[in-house]
Amino acid sequence: MEGSSAGSGNSGLSRNSSARCIEFLLKDCYHGVRARLITSNTERNPFRRFQKCPVTKNDCGFYEWIDDELPQFQNECVRNMMRTNRNLDEQLK
Numbered sequence: 001m002e003g004s005s006a007g008s009g010n011s012g013l014s015r016n017s018s019a020r021c022i023e024f025l026l027k028d029c030y031h032g033v034r035a036r037l038i039t040s041n042t043e044r045n046p047f048r049r050f051q052k053c054p055v056t057k058n059d060c061g062f063y064e065w066i067d068d069e070l071p072q073f074q075n076e077c078v079r080n081m082m083r084t085n086r087n088l089d090e091q092l093k
């Protein structure tokens with residue numbers, strides 16, 4: 001007879017926010033510091049997130065995309081949205 005002790009008390013796996021999801025993906029730069037999460041807003045890569053070395057004075061050169069590049073069609077959709085947004089912003093001024 002074996003007395004197996006199955007501990008089933010911990011139920012801390014119910015968090016499901018996207019913030020936690022992204023945190024799980026984040027990496028450290030070559031300094032061993034958690035790299036900064038930045039959202040690109042260039043025409044070429046709109047809303048694409050990447051990580052970069054957080055040290056500004058002595059950048060170790062760490063740079064990595066988190067999101068995959070958007071397919072061309074979606075990329076154009078986002079760009080159109082950004083353009084519309086900008087126009088609306090202009091109108092509000």
Ligand SMILES: [Zn+2]
Nearest residue numbers: 029031053060
């Ligand atoms: Zn670094």
